[in-house]
Amino acid sequence: MRTHSAPARLVAVxxxxxLLLTACGDDxxxxxxxxxxxxxxxxxxxxxxxxxxxxxxxxxxxxxxxEQLFTGLTQIDYENYEAVPAVAESWETExxxxxxxxxxxxxxxxxxxxxxxxxxxxxxxxxxxxxxAQAGATFHDKFLGxxxxxxxxxxxxxxxxxxxxxxxxLELTEAFGQLPVVLTYTSFFPMPEVAFEDMEAxxxxxxxxxxYQMDGEWVHDVEVAMERYxxxxxxxxxxxxxxxxxxxxxVDTAYTDVLAGNLDILGEVPPHRITGIEDDFxxxxxxxxxxxxxxxxxxxxxEEFQDxxxxxxxxxxIDREEIIENIFDGSxxxxxxxxxxxxxxxxxxACEHCHFDPEVAxxxxxxAGGPEELTLYTDTGTGHDDYVEAIGNQxxxxxxxxxxxxxxxxxxxxxxxxxxxxxxxxxxxxxLLAYPSPQYAMEPLYSEGAPSNYSxxxxxxxxxxxxxxxxxxxxxxxxxxxxxxxxxxxxxPVIPLWFQDYFIVHSDRVADVxxxxxxxxxxEDVTVTD
Numbered sequence: 248m249r250t251h252s253a254p255a256r257l258v259a260v261x262x263x264x265x266l267l268l269t270a271c272g273d274d275x276x277x278x279x280x281x282x283x284x285x286x287x288x289x290x291x292x293x294x295x296x297x298x299x300x301x302x303x304x305x306x307x308x309x310x311x312x313x314e315q316l317f318t319g320l321t322q323i324d325y326e327n328y329e330a331v332p333a334v335a336e337s338w339e340t341e342x343x344x345x346x347x348x349x350x351x352x353x354x355x356x357x358x359x360x361x362x363x364x365x366x367x368x369x370x371x372x373x374x375x376x377x378x379x380a381q382a383g384a385t386f387h388d389k390f391l392g393x394x395x396x397x398x399x400x401x402x403x404x405x406x407x408x409x410x411x412x413x414x415x416x417l418e419l420t421e422a423f424g425q426l427p428v429v430l431t432y433t434s435f436f437p438m439p440e441v442a443f444e445d446m447e448a449x450x451x452x453x454x455x456x457x458x459y460q461m462d463g464e465w466v467h468d469v470e471v472a473m474e475r476y477x478x479x480x481x482x483x484x485x486x487x488x489x490x491x492x493x494x495x496x497x498v499d500t501a502y503t504d505v506l507a508g509n510l511d512i513l514g515e516v517p518p519h520r521i522t523g524i525e526d527d528f529x530x531x532x533x534x535x536x537x538x539x540x541x542x543x544x545x546x547x548x549x550e551e552f553q554d555x556x557x558x559x560x561x562x563x564x565i566d567r568e569e570i571i572e573n574i575f576d577g578s579x580x581x582x583x584x585x586x587x588x589x590x591x592x593x594x595x596x597a598c599e600h601c602h603f604d605p606e607v608a609x610x611x612x613x614x615a616g617g618p619e620e621l622t623l624y625t626d627t628g629t630g631h632d633d634y635v636e637a638i639g640n641q642x643x644x645x646x647x648x649x650x651x652x653x654x655x656x657x658x659x660x661x662x663x664x665x666x667x668x669x670x671x672x673x674x675x676x677x678x679l680l681a682y683p684s685p686q687y688a689m690e691p692l693y694s695e696g697a698p699s700n701y702s703x704x705x706x707x708x709x710x711x712x713x714x715x716x717x718x719x720x721x722x723x724x725x726x727x728x729x730x731x732x733x734x735x736x737x738x739x740p741v742i743p744l745w746f747q748d749y750f751i752v753h754s755d756r757v758a759d760v761x762x763x764x765x766x767x768x769x770x771e772d773v774t775v776t777d
Contacts, residue, residue: 286475286488287775289757291512291768292501293492294628295468297659299450301436302374302381305699306662310433310681311767312471312492316455317436318481320348320367320415321427325763328591328683330427333481334362334437334456335415343422343720350413353480356439357460364409366437372396372403373443374434382698383434386691389426391418421714424721428682458485458771468494485771486759496657497628505752511775512760514768516750517630521576524750532752534578535762538587538680539747540688541579543638543673547740548703551618552673555738559600560611561673562742564645566603570637571745578750582743585689585732589746589764592685592725598736601743605645612646620650622672624664627655634744635675665701676701677747679765685728686717693735704740 296309301317304310320335335348354362374381375396387393391406406418419426429435437456442449452464458481459473471492475485493510495501498517504510506527516524516532524532543561545552552558567581583601586593621642625635632655639651652672656664664670678699680687690713691697695705709731716727749766759774 286486287777288489288491289487289512289770289773289775290491290493290510291770292498292505292510292514293471293494294498294658295494295496296465296471297662299453299465299471300381300446301433301438301453302370302379302383304433305382306658307679307766308658313433313436313453313455314767315457315459315473315485315490315770316453316461317433317457318354318455318479319431319433319436320350321430323428323431323682325683330431333431338427343419343424343426343718345416345418346426347410348415348417350415351480352413354456355478356437356456357454357476358439358441360439360441362437362456363412364415365412366439367415367435368403368407368409369440369443370438371407371435373438375404376402379446381434383432385696385698386429386432386434389419389421389423391420393420422718424719424724425684425686425717428684429687431682433681459490462489466494468496470494483771487770487773487775490770495628498630502752505754508754508756510754511757512751512753512768512770512773514749514751514762514766515630516752518574518633519630521578521750524752528752531755532750533760533762535749535751535766536580536589536764537747537749537762537766538589538683538688538764539677539749539766540582540585540587540679541675541677541744541747542582542741543744544676544702544741545673546668546670546702548668549671554615556611557615557617558739558742560608560615560617560646561642562600562739563602563604563608564612565638565641565742565744566605567601567745568603570634570641574634574637575745575748578748579745580748582745585735585743586685586728587680587688587746590680590683590685590688592728594729594732597729597732598743600736600739608645609647617646617648619648620652621648622652622654624654624656624661624670624672624674626658626661626675628657631675638673638744668703670701673742674701676741681765683764685725685732686713689713689728689731689735690717693740702740704738706734706738709734709738 294308297306318333321330322333324331334354336351338348340346375384375387390404392404395401408416410416439454452461458479460476462472462474465471473490475488501513502520505513571579584594584597623635623639625631642648691699693704694710712731716724753760756777757773761769
């Protein structure tokens with residue numbers, strides 16, 4: 248039997264933090280007094296979310312906000328990449344197919360409603376209901392009864408059961424060792440009964456069970472404000488009393504606002520600002536490795552891009568090091584794999600077709616009948632335009648493409664265009680790990696019919712290996728996931744570009760600014776000093 252329960256280490260960390268706060272108050276007197284009284288107000292950059300519905304969220308603009316508003320069954324310990332307790336205080340399984348989660352009794356929603364096993368049953372079933380058209384529904388596809396609900400033959404999934412008020416049983420259609428890690432995803436966050444009455448109204452001011460609760464409604468393109476939820480029973484409550492997510496459509500404007508003291512934190516410094524960051528901010532900046540994978544994808548539903556040799560040629564015609572040096576001041580890592588190096592399963596040089604070789608690329612492109620005109624797509628206002636244009640220039644120079652056009656849209660419109668298969672040329676996108684698993688680095692993007700598979704890629708061999716790895720014991724799955732990665736690197740539905748480092752700048756009124764491998768600033772840990 249595999250079991251998991253709350254590690255003693257979490258209790259120790261909480262106690263140490265409490266002692267540290269006490270000591271700071273004694274030592275720093277009036278300087279620390281304001282922060283110690285209420286934690287202060289923290290303002291932080293964000294982009295406009297596509298939505299604030301946990302089951303419908305697949306992008307980081309909304310995920311950063313939802314993660315503070317909600318707490319799931321499990322959460323990630325980013326020191327060892329393992330799932331640890333959250334609402335569930337422990338769990339167990341005999342066969343990795345049927346899992347029993349024992350819930351804490353002290354979690355409540357921000358309106359006072361209790362969080363019970365039935366809460367998760369109702370939420371999971373609502374997300375999966377096809378009438379609700381939630382983008383995160385497919386993340387529930389391993390629950391027994393998912394297919395029946397999707398087909399309209401059942402109203403609830405047979406494999407999601409409330410044994411009693413605080414015992415939740417999840418039965419899967421197959422063994423899946425990654426389940427506790429997967430349950431940290433936003434799609435599995437619990438929602439209160441009031442949400443199901445009018446979801447569109449609910450997402451203007453979501454009522455969650457997380458460290459923070461909404462203060463007013465989401466003001467589109469302007470702000471999402473939150474206050475600390477004092478009844479949150481977790482071991483590490485948020486440090487700031489108030490979070491103000493300031494929404495910008497131009498990250499460069501956010502940079503100048505931090506510089507002017509009008510914004511506390513920007514976690515996505517635009518590439519052209521990196522060379523001047525030390526002069527601008529002195530010690531108030533930091534650099535962080537992340538799992539973010541940046542790539543150029545192909546619309547494989549378009550006949551023009553279905554030849555793998557064409558895609559190999561376009562990959563080999565990109566001089567990644569030159570772009571990284573000229574645009575990013577050498578601060579990114581050229582990608583020659585799909586799995587990020589920060590994962591234990593990552594390999595540094597797994598991709599045969601990711602090395603710059605313009606002569607071979609030109610011959611392959613000509614033999615494959617590569618197009619003389621290309622339209623390149625990207626989202627605007629977040630600093631990606633420069634390197635997309637550099638890639639276009641290299642394709643013109645190294646492949647003889649005669650005309651390059653560019654289409655730039657704001658992020659929400661950009662995703663909508665992908666979902667409608669309206670993209671007609673190579674496109675820029677990134678993918679970061681919402682949870683640290685090779686399964687998440689590949690299955691949502693490349694499995695046939697997966698929600699973020701915008702290229703329309705389909706491979707029976709790849710899907711079979713992912714299924715085999717998912718069913719394997721966690722300790723035996725790594726090599727199988729790498730075999731699946733090898734298929735991707737031969738078919739190349741996307742061109743690996745680089746793994747992104749993130750640069751944070753902040754005002755002099757905050758401290759303890761850290762980022763996890765998902766590129767999320769740990770806002771709950773930031774100290775506001777005045």
